[in-house]
Amino acid sequence: MNLLIKLFISFFKIGLFSFGGGYAMLPLIKEEVIETRGWLTNAEFIDIVAISEMTPGPIAINSATFLGYRVSGFLGSVVATLAVVLPSFIIMSLIFHFVSRFKDSPYSDWFFTGIRPIVLGLIASAAVSVALDAFIDIKSIFIALGIFYLVAFKKLNPIIAIVLAGIAGAIFY
Numbered sequence: 434m435n436l437l438i439k440l441f442i443s444f445f446k447i448g449l450f451s452f453g454g455g456y457a458m459l460p461l462i463k464e465e466v467i468e469t470r471g472w473l474t475n476a477e478f479i480d481i482v483a484i485s486e487m488t489p490g491p492i493a494i495n496s497a498t499f500l501g502y503r504v505s506g507f508l509g510s511v512v513a514t515l516a517v518v519l520p521s522f523i524i525m526s527l528i529f530h531f532v533s534r535f536k537d538s539p540y541s542d543w544f545f546t547g548i549r550p551i552v553l554g555l556i557a558s559a560a561v562s563v564a565l566d567a568f569i570d571i572k573s574i575f576i577a578l579g580i581f582y583l584v585a586f587k588k589l590n591p592i593i594a595i596v597l598a599g600i601a602g603a604i605f606y
Contacts, residue, residue, distance in 0.1 A: 437507050443470060444497050444516035455485075455492030457552050458517075459559035462496055466472050472504045475566045482563060493517060513591060571604045 443465045459482065473481070481503070485495035486586045494514060501513025535541050568574050578601040582599050583589040589597075 439470070440501055440504055440509055441512050441516040442561075444501070444513045444521060444530070447497075448517040449520035451555075455494070456559050457555035458493040459496070460555055460562060462493070462500070463559075463562060466500055466504075473500070477503070479566045508522070542563060576596060576601045576605070 447458055447461045449467060451461055463478055467478055479497045481496060482492070484499060485492045488495050494517060497517040498510045498514040501529060502510035505512070564577070570579065576598055579601075580589075580594050583597070584591060584594050
């Protein structure tokens with residue numbers, strides 16, 4: 434029971450202090466589950482992020498579900514998932530309640546304009562962190578660069594990109 438409470442508190446904090454969506458949450462999730470709690474290794478975290486990206490749904494919720502399951506089974510996955518979405522639910526309910534009153538306020542515009550660069554920084558931090566752990570040799574770098582080029586510039590469907598990367602991994606490793 435103590436572990437479930439720690440799991441709930443950890444993912445509630447992650448959900449409460451993350452702005453910008455799932456990718457912006459990844460540095461907070463990594464900090465909490467690897468460095469603070471020691472529940473996972475870097476390699477296990479990268480595997481969970483990869484699985485979370487491939488499965489339908491938001492990456493933060495998928496990550497919380499997989500991490501909760503890894504830490505404390507089925508009940509852990511339920512607790513972590515509820516904990517990560519609960520702050521957003523509470524905040525969105527409050528925003529909905531007050532949005533009509535403050536929708537034309539310049540302060541709300543300034544607030545959201547100020548948050549945008551932070552979100553970009555969090556996403557970039559997550560990308561660098563994942564890249565440092567995912568690049569194991571020169572072949573993995575070439576696979577990543579090739580897939581990035583195909584998706585970003587040739588507009589390859591991401592599902593096809595995942596399949597191609599898996600095939601490349603099977604061939605090279």
